[in-house]
Amino acid sequence: MNSGKDDLERLEKLLASAWEEVPPPAISESWQAGVMTDIRRLQGEPAEPEKNGYSGRLVWRFSAAVLVCALLLAFYTLLRGFIPYEDLALIYLEDPIGFMFNPPFV
């Protein structure tokens, strides 16, 4: 059991040093010219906005607030009691925004 753990630790160390020992890559001669060709082609095009993941973080920050709101709403609905066909009938009869019996385009 202990030997298995030792092997694993040894393996992890060896893999970590293998990560450091990547030989210098061979770059083809035409590579740099290829990049410059693309860069020249891009000249004058509008710059790309920098992707820093801020919008993603913003979404996650608000997701907690949205979750709380959803839970509160669910709790309120449970307390009040929710019977879909009754509530639909109520909306139909009360017509709170007046669009059923007074359609705006008629």
Added chain:
Amino acid sequence: MKINSSSPGDKEIIHRILDGNIDDFELLLERYRDHVFKIVAKRIPPAQMEEIAHEVFVRAYRSLAGFRGKSPFGHWLAKIAIRTCYDFWRDRYRCPEVPMSLLDREGMDFMNTVAVTGARASFRKRESSQAARELLGLALNHLSAEDRTVIEMIHLEHYSVKETAAILGWSRANVKVRAFRARKKLRHLLERLLTVNRRLE
């Protein structure tokens, strides 16, 4: 990345490029080519390395106006390189082409070396090192793009949680949780490989 005292600084070159002297981008390319390739070579299979390094410089050019000079240009470029590699793996996992198979002969030999002798000296041999890199690549291929990137940054390159969060645009809590889980997954995978290897012996 050696810069002559007589040669213009990065900021000066960037100003010139933004003023329309596009050919000056070649100076940056020459200066930081090896730096970018060093980052990319560790993360990307050799066949796609040049393509990804190319993409890094194109992205750098497109975002050049956003370079504020708060950190050295090399650091800024390294962030772009890491993000480009991360995007490469995300795309790759979306449409996997190669099924992950069992270890090849070299990988098995390497596992034997580790499990039986543990001899570091033999690991120093070029072939053994190559086999170890392949094994690491194989193990990382079993992780998601996110797990893979966080393992590379936190456990293999020792970036801080704060730096990793800034580069990947994740929260620090997310980086911590993912680093822990990814490490656990990798260990589990390596354990399985060792067990398979012992059974086959």
